[in-house]
Amino acid sequence: xxxxxxxxxxxxxxxxxxxxxxxxxxxxxxxxxxxxxxxxxxxxxxxxxxxxxxxxxxxxxxxxxxxxxxxxxxxxxxxxxxxxxxxxxxxxxxxxxxxxxxxxxxxxxxxxxxxxxxxxxxxxxxxxxxxxxxxxxxxxxxxxxxxxxxxxxxxxxx
Numbered sequence: 001x002x003x004x005x006x007x008x009x010x011x012x013x014x015x016x017x018x019x020x021x022x023x024x025x026x027x028x029x030x031x032x033x034x035x036x037x038x039x040x041x042x043x044x045x046x047x048x049x050x051x052x053x054x055x056x057x058x059x060x061x062x063x064x065x066x067x068x069x070x071x072x073x074x075x076x077x078x079x080x081x082x083x084x085x086x087x088x089x090x091x092x093x094x095x096x097x098x099x100x101x102x103x104x105x106x107x108x109x110x111x112x113x114x115x116x117x118x119x120x121x122x123x124x125x126x127x128x129x130x131x132x133x134x135x136x137x138x139x140x141x142x143x144x145x146x147x148x149x150x151x152x153x154x155x156x157x158x
Contacts, residue, residue: 002104004116005108005131006107008105008116008135011140012099012103012149013100013103013104015143016097016099019097019150020097022056022147022151023053023060023150023156024042024046024047024056026154026157027059027063027064028046029154032091035158037085042078053100055099055118057090060090061086064086064089065086067092089146091140096143099129099139102120106118115131115132116130
């Protein structure tokens with residue numbers, strides 16, 4: 001059974017919003033411990049249009065690179081070491097952001113073969129993102145890993 005491309009698009013944009021929200025919460029908790037100031041920091045800075053998803057990723061990356069003490073275990077007991085594992089993790093976060101951008105700025109179409117896709121340009125080359133079940137599942141697996149890890153990292157500041 002093939003997913004409706006509009007459902008896939010909506011789901012991915014929604015998942016991406018959650019990832020950005022988790023990044024916002026992580027940065028807020030890292031920098032501000034006092035709850036009322038923490039909310040102001042988010043309202044005045046982190047939630048503003050000028051503080052983009054990419055900027056949140058960059059700040060998050062800098063925090064992880066300097067935070068030798070951040071180590072967590074996932075639900076399966078796998079360890080995440082901020083110093084050692086951040087590059088692969090950030091690649092997955094950026095992937096989520098990049099796919100979100102492609103889908104937010106392009107409309108899905110259907111090929112003559114019946115495959116739903118989104119056409120976009122990257123590095124002056126025309127590309128296509130096929131919105132099939134396999135793509136949907138691969139994206140979802142990355143989202144689950146990223147969101148679970150971010151939630152565990154946020155808990156380090158509770």
